[in-house]
Structure formats: C-alpha cells, structure tokens
Amino acid sequence: MKKSLGARTLAYCLPVYIVGSYGEEDKPNLMNAAWGGMCCSKPPLIAVSLQRVRQSYDNIINRQAFTINIPSVKYVKEADYVGVYSGRDENKFESLGLTPMKSESVDAPYVLEFPVSLHCELFQTVELGSHVQFIGEIKDVLIDDDCLDRAGSPDISLIDPFIYDNGSRAYHKIGDRISGAYLKQK
C-alpha cells in the first residue's frame, strides 16, 4: 500500500557537499549542503542551493567562485559541524583544525584533509524561493592520489564518502558494489 507524505523534500540519496568560499580579507568559510547535484556534462556543471542568509551566499556572489569538498567518513563530525555553526561567528577551519588551501584554478579555498574537491567558477544563479541555486562550472577536480586505483581511476571505497538521509536526519556509509552500469541486457 502507498502512503502519501504530501509535498515535501524527501529524496534518496542526498549528497554531503561541503562548500568552500572566501569572505572579506580572504577569511575562508565552509558550509554543508545537501541540496545539490551535477547538472550538465558540457560544460561540466554542478549545482548547489543556498539560503540568502548564509555567509557563504555573500562570499560566492562577491568572489564568483566556490569549491565543493567531499568528506570521507572519518570527517563526519567536521562535516556536520559546518552545517550547524555560522562563519559569521568563527573561522570554521580554525575551529576544526582543517587546512584551507587556495585553489589554483578558482578564487576559493578547498579542504586539504578531504579526499576530493571540485573547483568551481560561478556560471549562473537561479532564484527559486527559500533557496538560490548556484551553478558552478567545474574547472578542476583534485583527488588524493591514494584514493586512485591501480589504473589511476577514483576508487569510491578508498574515498569513503557518505550520504545524508533527510528522512531520519542521519549520515550513512556507502556499502558494497551491486553491479556495473550501462550494461547491455538484450
């Protein structure tokens, strides 16, 4: 039997995007966004939605750039922290002992300790309602070299990312591989 939950923002699976940006005097900031996803192949674009009250909102508008950092499971506390506290009150990198690295491709900081970072130039903003969607053009992706397999491809089990479940407000690990994709079935 189907049950109606009404008009609500429930979907599976939601990412944990840690957004890096620079504020005034190059103060680096981080926030946690579950509202986002890839949105175009050519050019390579990724979207992330922010509320206007966020410090990161002003930062991205002013600098026209941001990073999306993918934390591994061992940084789940840090990832959650940056979604709870505001960069107006503290330097979250300092509070957490994380290292802000200046991107070589865009005007934004990335998190040295996280295994993957996407370096984005602001491509377009889309006003939607409570949130504004920032669409970023991916200028580079950095990955820890120990997260590559022998063929030099990113290995999800070494990256060890996690997802956010907004049905129960919890984070979950990624489990076993089920199968390959784009398989010919006939």
Place this chain on the structure above:
Amino acid sequence: MKKSLGARTLAYCLPVYIVGSYGEEDKPNLMNAAWGGMCCSKPPLIAVSLQRVRQSYDNIINRQAFTINIPSVKYVKEADYVGVYSGRDENKFESLGLTPMKSESVDAPYVLEFPVSLHCELFQTVELGSHVQFIGEIKDVLIDDDCLDRAGSPDISLIDPFIYDNGSRAYHKIGDRISGAYLKQK
C-alpha cells in the same frame, strides 16, 4: 599528494533518479538520471537534467510534469535498463514488467513497484549546455507503507535505495548509519 583530474563531472554521491513521463497517447516512459538533486525547500523543488534528444525531454515539455522514482536494490537491473534503451523503440514498463500508475497529483506515471516516488509539476527549465535542467515542484511523495518505521517516518534501510558511482560506472548499496545530523558539538 593531490592529483588534478581536470575539468570533469565527478562527484559523490550521485543519486539514481528514475524519471517517469507520458508520451503521445499516454505511453508511459522511464529514464535514468544521475544528474539531479533537491534544490529548494519552499517551495519544495527538485532538479533533474536531461539531454534534448531524450524521449522524456519532449514528454516533460508537453505534459509539464514528471515523477522521480527511487528504486530499491532489488530493481537495479531495471534501473540500469531504462538508462540504456530508448522509449522511442519500446514501452519500457512492458519490457520490464513494471506497472505504470497514473499519479493523482500530476500528469505523469509512477512506478508501482518502487518504494518511493516524487510527483512533480514542471516549475522552471534552465538551459545549460548539453543538458537542460528541469526543476519540478514536488506536489506529493508516495511511499510504500512497509518502508515506514514505527513512528511513521521513512526508514532508509527498508527503502534500500542505492547510489551511482560515475568514477567507476557502478551502483553501490547504502551502508550503516554513522551518526545523526545537526548535532550540537559545543
């Protein structure tokens, strides 16, 4: 050491959205989209990006509606199939033995066998490049009642969704819960 992978669409974790729409003579269609994500809370909006060549692209433009269906792990073959074959050549519901149900809230079909479906009215289109982003306003979410916990909340372990890893072109299960979210840490 960081390694640069250049400008590419790599991110973690990507969803498996199975998009339902009606074509001419109410022929139901399905496609598999990894480019998408939630994008606004009020109104509740979700984005999914499609290439213009897709049958689903025409369908959504014509009907101004679509569903996003979340498959459980046991439907991984069906989910992959709808991303490989075109609705121009076949009725994918019939090919797979899936049941198209007419949504009561929008002009699109949903997949009876999948545990969760989001029923969306087209809210906005955003032309980006190779892909067009369809932003849908979520009018209702249906869930199998046996995927609810005792308190009536969606239980991700009962829904059993999976993610797509485009680093290795494979599907992965969701693993154990790590922790709650929005925790006060100070």
